[in-house]
């Protein structure tokens with residue numbers, strides 16, 4: 001296996017994506033975006049993002065009754081970059097936000113209120129009031145939040161569709177920290193707790209303005225079958241509420257996001273189409289046209305389309321092991337560095353000109369620049385030997401990686417560039433300057449403690 005990782009086993013779109021990425025790395029070196037003085041950048045494949053957005057739309061269009069209202073709201077936390085939100089908005093995709101910052105990003109990108117959903121587990125009264133003023137959808141996390149909404153709804157009228165988030169308590173996937181549907185999860189109203197289901201039903205019967213129902217049970221490591229059961233439970237609860245209300249009070253089901261991503265090869269699996277077909281098979285009522293639908297995918301829309309590329313500053317040997325010391329580590333890949341078993345990343349090797357590296361495979365570590373021993377992008381990886389001046393690329397890092405900077409060692413945020421075929425780039429986020437690092441580290445308060 002060379003630097004063209006896994007191309008043998010991919011479908012056409014995976015091979016095309018790898019080819020676009022190789023071309024972009026080469027062009028980034030040629031054009032000086034990457035080099036000795038700019039040793040780490042992040043790249044976003046605009047073509048690929050559009051393809052994933054189109055695949056998401058098509059997957060649900062194929063299974064929903066004509067005329068069904070479907071809102072795909074991108075989970076902003078996955079890639080909180082305004083130009084990305086704008087691109088997705090152009091593709092007909094809205095925003096799922098979970099903090100004042102994320103809401104501000106969505107608004108800066110021009111995502112309209114009716115395409116925005118607020119879901120955080122810790123909303124302040126001010127945040128709730130703002131959401132209702134703007135008319136964005138809100139999913140209440142718990143009874144205390146519903147009490148706050150009661151007070152707000154008494155004093156104001158709002159266009160906001162409002163729902164309750166429930167947790168069907170179906171169990172965990174393979175990554176405990178990302179499993180939202182465990183018995184003791186912090187999210188939503190735990191449906192199987194004693195009396196909880198009846199409480200939820202009563203909450204709806206008492207509040208005619210509750211018209212949505214929300215569950216987000218998927219995430220990386222969660223099998224599709226469990227996600228489908230989460231949707232089935234949500235649907236069954238909506239049917240029960242509507243039966244007891246004697247009307248179609250719940251008119252929209254929000255099934256969350258959480259489609260896992262394949263980090264092991266270029267193949268996109270599972271696909272949106274597979275998930276949508278499985279949902280349609282197991283929960284046909286979801287798509288019959290009686291409910292509008294909201295989805296909240298994050299990782300699966302962006303992960304495959306991002307790449308961090310870092311220069312090999314030094315290549316050394318330690319205890320017989322080859323170690324490439326690069327400029328990408330914990331600051332751009334915190335999850336992989338701190339939990340390497342759960343978050344292995346593919347690393348592609350490029351030479352000093354940005355061409356895919358060939359040559360015999362050598363077992364090596366790919367290290368980052370931070371001053372702690374565990375700062376490794378990959379440990380004991382077999383790949384063509386990385387040498388000084390080469391480039392190492394961490395693949396599938398478009399979501400929850402470089403856009404989630406971790407300021408260890410005061411390492412600056414790298415620049416993010418969108419790319420198109422033909423070597424065209426656009427700045428998505430400027431690289432952070434050292435002056436900005438000082439400013440955000442209390443530079444203006446230099447005398448505060450003396």
Ligand SMILES: *Cc1c(COP(=O)(O)O)cnc(C)c1O
Nearest residue numbers: 075216219257258296297298299
């Ligand atoms: C994180 C999150 C999502 C997106 O999850 P992905 O795994 O990135 O698709 C959607 N909805 C809610 C409520 C979330 O917390």
